[in-house]
Amino acid sequence: MRKEVIKPVKAFRILVRSIRDSFKSVFRNFSLSIASILCTTITLVLVAIAIIVTVNVNHITKDLEEELTIVVYADADTTDERLDEIEKSIKNMSAVANVVAKSKEEWRLEMQSYSDTLNTTLDYLEENPLLDSFIVTVNDVDDLRPVALEIRELDNIESANYGEGMVEDIISVFDIIKTITVVMVVALIVVTAFLISNTIKLTIFSRRSEIEIMRLVGSSNTSVKLPFVFEGFLLGVLGSIIPIIVMIYGYLIMYEQISNSSSFSIIELVKPMPFVLFTSLILLLIGSVVGMVGSARAVRKYLKI
């Protein structure tokens, strides 16, 4: 058989026709289209909620983790040279991110500023009873304990504390929450894909005779598939409009409420911009890609002999 080459103009015409037909068939098969759109909408709203929870839990835990430090006190009789040496050796530890030295004088001034009573008491004392210290931040919360133990091994160290017990508890709770939310997002995306492609399968099942006729009159597999793929894309995009609107307004309202409320003052949510834009894009992407892939897969079944 003579090899046929599809000219670009012809291909373009087929493409334009496919897009036109996909719009037509969304309206022609209105009830099934609505079913696909609603199904996409519902699952994408759930995906949006899961994304908001995951990102914010991550954000809050990161904030809290950054505040976790080791407070190191040197012995009372440590010389200034020795203090420099201690600072150097702590800095040299690989897991240490930062070391800030805080002298006993700085502590005294800071404490005096807290209250008048403390101010007067400390003034009466001839010698400063406080200790020189270092505030150590680590690269990862998991490094807190090993670094604290390593510091305790150094000479002239009175103590090195990081809030043992409580910190470990907080970290394990955060880890569990993070894992749960990530699993939820992945599971919801899989469920979305499954639901959307099943609904599209129903739509295509009702039009299998159309596909059969297209093939019998000589349509290539690609030109049979194209209108359905565009239709899937269209249904996915239409289905993601409501979840995007709900997500943007919902998040803005929630952010406003939480940042103005005194009872949630420790919680700081991710700033709405550009977070809502990224999330909208993700929702649009999930809707349209799942719609297209679902359609293409469903049609493929009828293209085999």
Added chain:
Amino acid sequence: MRFIEIKNCYKVYKNGVAAIADLTLSINKGEFVFVIGASGSGKSTLIKMLYREEKPTKGTVEIGGINVGKLRNRTVYKLRRKLGIVFQDFKLLPKLTVYENVAFALECLGMKGSEIRPKVIKALDHVGLKEKLRSFPNELSGGEQQRVCIARAIVNNPKLLICDEPTGNLDPKTSKGIMDVLETINKELGTTIIMATHDKEIVNRMKKRVIVLDSGVLSADHEKGSYKASESV
């Protein structure tokens, strides 16, 4: 000049049913051939192998030099564009008008709208349905629907027209009308026509070549044959 060449062809379905056994025959360009036989004799399988809905299990089916059985799913459309197929159940799209149904075959090929129109009108003129362009299939009689199906099959000027019991659902008078249309196409356009049928009257009247299948085996092949000549069927 040989157009269709079937050599030692076998077809065994997955469930073990042997539909065609050692079939060898050839058909020339411009011929009008009836394929007759009882139900289950392999008529439909033979027809389906010609438009590559089924692949032969063994042997070859060649149309115009193309080994149909070797075509891949992805390239079957190239063969179909050179054929016209007419079905017993018409296979028209109910939501499209007569014009759109016929034009559909050309649209699938990516043809320009201005090229499509005269071809569709010409095809509908051939089958005598020029006046019903805007009707929907459910507004037409069975005979008219079959004519639309024929118009769709011939609109791209195929070299071969495959008809699978096209008169199976029609009354004798309407069937005669359809056969007149097919005969005209065969004579005027020189299209080769292969038609599977059960209709004794048509076969006897038309005096064309008759191929008789019996349990998948070629039991008779008569030039200007008839049901009478193959009474064993």
